[in-house]
Amino acid sequence: MTATPTNQAGRESAPARPRWQVLLIRPETMTLVLLIVAFGVASWLSPFFADATFILESATFYTEYALVALVLTAIIISGEIDLSPAAQMALTACLFGWAHKSGMPIALALPATVLFGAALGALNGFLALWCRLPSIIVTIGTMIFYRGIAQVIAGDRSIGGFPDWFIGVDWRYLMGIPVPVVILTLAAILLGLFMGLTVTGRQIYQIGTSPEAARHAGIRVRRIKMGLFILLGATSAVAGLITASRLASVRYDLASGGELQMVLMAMLGGTYIFGGRGTVAGTYLAAWLLVVIATGMTVANIAVTSQLIVMGAMLIVSIIATNFIYARTQR
Amino acid sequence: MLRRTLLAGLAISTALVAGAVRAQDGIDIVYIPKNTGNPYFDSLVAGFTDACAELGCTFSQAAPATAEATSQIPFVTAQIQRQVDVIAISPNSPDALNQVLDRARERGILVLAVNGDLVGNESHRDAAILPVDFTVTGPGQVELLGSMIGYEGQIAILSATTDAPDQNTWIAAMVDALANDPKYANMELVTTVYGDDDPQKSTTEAEALLQAYPDLRGIISPTTVGVAAAAQVIQSAGAADRIALTGLGTPNQMRPFIKDGTVQAFQLWSPYNQGWLAAHLAVAARNGELELAPGTTFEVPNLGAVSIGENNVINTQAELTTFDASNIDDFDF
Amino acid sequence: MMAGFFNFLLQRREAGILAMIVLVAVVVGTIEPRFIAMDTLRIVALAVPLILTVAMGQMMVLIARHVDLSVGSIMAMSSIVAGMMFRDLPDLPIMAGVVAAVGVGAVLGLFNGLLVVAFRLPSIIVTLGTLSLYRGLVFWVSDARQVDPQFIPRPLTLMSQTSPFFDIPWIVMIAGLIAVLTHLFLNHARMGRHIYALGSNPAAAPLRGIRVVPVTLGVFVISGALAGLAGIFYASRFGYVNPGITGVGFEFTVIAAVVVGGVSINGGVGTVLGTVLGVVLLGMVSVALPILGVSGFWQEVLNGAVIVAALLVDRIVRERGVRAATDARSAA
Numbered sequence: 001m002t003a004t005p006t007n008q009a010g011r012e013s014a015p016a017r018p019r020w021q022v023l024l025i026r027p028e029t030m031t032l033v034l035l036i037v038a039f040g041v042a043s044w045l046s047p048f049f050a051d052a053t054f055i056l057e058s059a060t061f062y063t064e065y066a067l068v069a070l071v072l073t074a075i076i077i078s079g080e081i082d083l084s085p086a087a088q089m090a091l092t093a094c095l096f097g098w099a100h101k102s103g104m105p106i107a108l109a110l111p112a113t114v115l116f117g118a119a120l121g122a123l124n125g126f127l128a129l130w131c132r133l134p135s136i137i138v139t140i141g142t143m144i145f146y147r148g149i150a151q152v153i154a155g156d157r158s159i160g161g162f163p164d165w166f167i168g169v170d171w172r173y174l175m176g177i178p179v180p181v182v183i184l185t186l187a188a189i190l191l192g193l194f195m196g197l198t199v200t201g202r203q204i205y206q207i208g209t210s211p212e213a214a215r216h217a218g219i220r221v222r223r224i225k226m227g228l229f230i231l232l233g234a235t236s237a238v239a240g241l242i243t244a245s246r247l248a249s250v251r252y253d254l255a256s257g258g259e260l261q262m263v264l265m266a267m268l269g270g271t272y273i274f275g276g277r278g279t280v281a282g283t284y285l286a287a288w289l290l291v292v293i294a295t296g297m298t299v300a301n302i303a304v305t306s307q308l309i310v311m312g313a314m315l316i317v318s319i320i321a322t323n324f325i326y327a328r329t330q331r
Numbered sequence: 332m333l334r335r336t337l338l339a340g341l342a343i344s345t346a347l348v349a350g351a352v353r354a355q356d357g358i359d360i361v362y363i364p365k366n367t368g369n370p371y372f373d374s375l376v377a378g379f380t381d382a383c384a385e386l387g388c389t390f391s392q393a394a395p396a397t398a399e400a401t402s403q404i405p406f407v408t409a410q411i412q413r414q415v416d417v418i419a420i421s422p423n424s425p426d427a428l429n430q431v432l433d434r435a436r437e438r439g440i441l442v443l444a445v446n447g448d449l450v451g452n453e454s455h456r457d458a459a460i461l462p463v464d465f466t467v468t469g470p471g472q473v474e475l476l477g478s479m480i481g482y483e484g485q486i487a488i489l490s491a492t493t494d495a496p497d498q499n500t501w502i503a504a505m506v507d508a509l510a511n512d513p514k515y516a517n518m519e520l521v522t523t524v525y526g527d528d529d530p531q532k533s534t535t536e537a538e539a540l541l542q543a544y545p546d547l548r549g550i551i552s553p554t555t556v557g558v559a560a561a562a563q564v565i566q567s568a569g570a571a572d573r574i575a576l577t578g579l580g581t582p583n584q585m586r587p588f589i590k591d592g593t594v595q596a597f598q599l600w601s602p603y604n605q606g607w608l609a610a611h612l613a614v615a616a617r618n619g620e621l622e623l624a625p626g627t628t629f630e631v632p633n634l635g636a637v638s639i640g641e642n643n644v645i646n647t648q649a650e651l652t653t654f655d656a657s658n659i660d661d662f663d664f
Numbered sequence: 665m666m667a668g669f670f671n672f673l674l675q676r677r678e679a680g681i682l683a684m685i686v687l688v689a690v691v692v693g694t695i696e697p698r699f700i701a702m703d704t705l706r707i708v709a710l711a712v713p714l715i716l717t718v719a720m721g722q723m724m725v726l727i728a729r730h731v732d733l734s735v736g737s738i739m740a741m742s743s744i745v746a747g748m749m750f751r752d753l754p755d756l757p758i759m760a761g762v763v764a765a766v767g768v769g770a771v772l773g774l775f776n777g778l779l780v781v782a783f784r785l786p787s788i789i790v791t792l793g794t795l796s797l798y799r800g801l802v803f804w805v806s807d808a809r810q811v812d813p814q815f816i817p818r819p820l821t822l823m824s825q826t827s828p829f830f831d832i833p834w835i836v837m838i839a840g841l842i843a844v845l846t847h848l849f850l851n852h853a854r855m856g857r858h859i860y861a862l863g864s865n866p867a868a869a870p871l872r873g874i875r876v877v878p879v880t881l882g883v884f885v886i887s888g889a890l891a892g893l894a895g896i897f898y899a900s901r902f903g904y905v906n907p908g909i910t911g912v913g914f915e916f917t918v919i920a921a922v923v924v925g926g927v928s929i930n931g932g933v934g935t936v937l938g939t940v941l942g943v944v945l946l947g948m949v950s951v952a953l954p955i956l957g958v959s960g961f962w963q964e965v966l967n968g969a970v971i972v973a974a975l976l977v978d979r980i981v982r983e984r985g986v987r988a989a990t991d992a993r994s995a996a
Contacts, residue, residue: 046413048409048412048413048414049412051412054408054412057408058405058408058409061404061405061408127972127975127976131976131979132979133972133975133976133978133979134929134930134975136731136788136929137919137923137929137971137975138971138972138975140916140919140971141920141923141968141969141970141971141972141975142968142972143968144916144920144964144967144968144971145964145965145967145968145969145971145972146968147964147968148961148962148963148964148965148966148967148968149965151961151964151965152961152962152965155493155494155961156492156493156494156525156527157493157494158400158424158426158427158494160426168430171430247401247404247427248426248427248429248430249426249427251400252961253399253400254401256399257397260792260795260796263789263792264792267789273786273788273789274786294405295405295409298393298405298406298409299409299412299413301391301393301409301413303367303394303803303808304367304394304395304396304803305367305800305803305804305808306800306804307396307800308396308796308797308799308800308803309796309797309800309801309804310800311796311797311800312793312794312795312796312797312798312799312800313793313797314793315789315792315793315796315797316779316790316793316794316797319783319785319786319789319790319793320779320783320785323783323784323785324783327784366908367803367808367907367908368803368806368808368809368810368906368907368908368909369810369906369908370809370810370812373809394808396803396908397908524954529909530902530904530906530909531902534901534902535707535711535950535951535954536954538707538710538951539707539951539954539955542698542701542704542707542955543696543698543955545698559813559902559903559904560902563821563901563902563903566821566825567821567824567825583812583813583814584812584813584904585813586812586813586814587813587814587818587903588813
């Protein structure tokens with residue numbers, strides 16, 4: 001008979017879960033399994049799918065959203081949410097387009113755009129953290145507001161005319177992989193290491209689990225969350241620039257509907273909507289899952305109707321599963 | 332070892348021959364409309380489908396969910412991957428597709444713009460099939476409206492988005508006709524508003540027109556969503572006797588308004604014929620029977636002789652078709 | 665005594681919106697006198713019923729501390745189903761179509777509610793998923809084809825055009841009736857008051873005898889049913905139904921109006937009057953812009969700014985209320 005472990009107070013404590021359970025029974029595994037299954041189904045649906053070049057090329061349509069989704073994951077883990085990044089992408093991209101057209105040298109316009117994105121993020125942070133407005137609704141408001149300003153700047157027209165070296169980033173390859181995918185992967189690795197290994201990273205998890213406890217433990221909750229909002233803003237600006245390069249033009253409706261896709265990626269990756277749980281790796285896998293599903297269905301000539309249904313169903317199923325897994329593993 | 336090599340060689344050559352035979356067999360045409368759920372494109376697709384049934388080509392369509400400028404890019408990429416022979420597309424943007432269409436042409440795919448052209452970027456497609464000579468659309472609409480209001484009074488235009496290339500071409504021609512043709516000297520264009528092809532916005536803009544210009548005599552709306560919204564507004568305001576409305580609309584959409592007299596007449600063309608023509612053109616071009624260059628003419632069953640114009644633009648019909656009470660029931664699209 | 669004080673605060677909120685409405689009317693009317701005409705009132709009134717009907721449902725959902733982002737897609741589904749019925753069964757009485765639309769909406773709403781209740785999922789994410797899921801179903805059911813105007817029964821479109829009295833179209837009267845019924849329901853029916861209680865303190869609700877599951881299911885069903893009714897109104901107002909256009913983006917417009925009207929995202933707070941005023945204010949602004957000739961682009965900027973402003977006002981009022989209540993308590 002195994003001895004029941006006792007802690008210092010002499011009471012029994014539950015036996016620790018076996019290591020393999022902790023590693024495998026988690027939402028990210030579900031994402032990985034789905035990814036493999038989806039890949040199989042897509043290959044079966046169309047002989048044209050299983051082509052590495054094609055898949056990587058198609059992935060570039062989603063890398064911008066995925067990049068932002070990575071940082072959004074961190075925000076959700078911290079207990080907040082932001083629905084405005086897609087609008088921020090559009091606004092910063094339009095501002096960049098306008099600045100360039102007005103003659104600002106690109107060397108200046110590029111960093112200015114990223115700074116501006118950070119400022120937008122800071123505004124969101126200010127409203128959510130200092131004015132203490134619920135982040136879900138206030139970022140719906142700023143989402144509409146930012147896109148409106150983008151519309152005022154760019155009107156209905158597309159702004160183009162960027163220099164040749166700037167456009168077509170999705171056609172530049174590094175070791176056979178499109179540059180945006182490389183950027184995404186690097187960002188995922190960096191952010192993942194940050195969240196998993198640094199003190200601040202782990203504090204973010206603590207904040208998400210219990211803001212009160214974190215505050216009492218001396219963690220600067222507001223400062224860290226504000227940092228995340230600013231990072232999200234800057235990342236959205238970078239994503240907007242990548243999109244501008246890919247499309248060789250910017251419009252006010254750039255990335256429209258993007259917020260739903262970003263949230264979908266985070267949820268499919270096993271991020272817990274109430275905060276405190278989730279991983280960057282999961283979101284990264286989920287982004288690829290989306291690429292496989294969308295590309296697989298498009299190349300098999302399946303109507304977009306089905307794509308919408310599948311996306312919606314997947315979101316629901318994934319949060320049910322995530323909730324289920326986390327609820328069961330609560331101690 | 333030798334046997335294996337021979338078998339491999341046999342397999343490869345069989346595959347090659349089979350591939351070659353297959354390539355001769357059927358030309359693979361795919362058509363990408365602006366978006367799904369648009370009844371106008373259903374008609375176009377029917378033209379394609381019927382033509383391919385006769386010609387023996389394989390036809391499929393792939394449509395994005397929204398008519399956003401960039402929504403078609405993943406679809407073109409997928410079709411390139413599927414190694415189709417012809418990509419026919421009704422572009423949502425004059426320039427967003429440049430790169431991806433170039434890639435298609437690099438792979439030997441024939442690229443046709445259908446129903447609308449890549450204004451300013453024509454070099455990125457092989458030919459464009461337009462429904463009608465776009466230079467006559469604008470003046471044609473002005474003439475029709477003029478005839479309904481006795482060639483005098485204030486008129487307004489309700490367009491789609493400010494960026495829509497087709498509408499802008501037509502409106503420019505309208506403005507030109509109004510300014511320079513003495514016949515329209517007593518007609519005054521007071522404003523152009525934009526309904527963005529959104530029913531709610533088009534309705535609000537139309538209502539604002541009626542409010543802001545109490546002496547308005549006529550409205551031209553060269554877009555199917557706009558003309559339907561304006562008709563609804565005029566009907567609901569009971570203003571059909573003092574404001575004439577015309578524009579480009581589909582018979583099914585406008586039929587109730589013709590029947591109850593809200594709209595006297597409107598114009599359009601035949602999307603079906605465009606699809607029909609495009610399929611014939613594509614097959615002929617791929618088979619080498621037709622050279623895509625200005626000045627060439629070719630015969631299309633049911634449509635007669637069609638000629639390729641400047642910049643490889645082909646007009647399916649020469650003049651707009653006018654729909655009114657006398658012929659409204661003859662059409663179903 | 666405290667109740668009277670809170671009532672006073674809430675009244676301030678409605679008064680504030682009313683003041684804004686008057687302000688907008690005066691400012692725009694001065695620049696463009698035609699804005700004050702009776703006809704403009706009619707146009708504004710016509711812009712309202714669609715949003716108002718759905719807003720009533722959304723209001724109840726928000727008060728219960730949930731969110732329903734799928735209302736646009738529910739509206740589309742109901743209107744497509746009704747439209748297809750009108751098209752394929754030409755002798756169908758209009759009421760049958762209306763009942764079908766409301767029924768479809770209720771069923772879709774029930775599905776939302778079941779997901780939220782059975783799996784304890786946050787409604788924001790659930791309805792984000794059903795937004796996409798239902799929209800896909802709309803395309804699938806309609807075979808991606810719109811229902812043309814010739815199939816929409818004339819009496820239905822007349823509802824937006826004719827009026828029983830004072831030149832107020834039928835559709836506006838019906839929407840007004842719904843608002844009144846909502847008010848009565850929320851303030852006098854037992855379930856109505858349970859919605860407020862549930863929203864203001866979900867944890868304590870079961871202890872107070874409020875059955876959480878039926879009440880939660882109820883608000884989602886009502887929200888769906890009202891969205892379904894709005895689907896009929898859409899067909900009435902625009903004369904046709906299109907799977908790719910109807911209801912797209914609508915949920916955000918509705919939430920904006922409701923939040924402006926003083927309904928708190930934290931639940932438990934909100935009045936019908938406030939919501940009605942919020943809808944009217946946003947409707948007025950959307951009509952004023954084209955009349956003023958202001959570029960429609962500013963519309964979205966305004967909408968977004970208005971939401972943020974409303975939230976700020978909300979927060980300030982609540983802070984004052986809490987502080988005042990604490991003062992009142994310590995003074996007593």
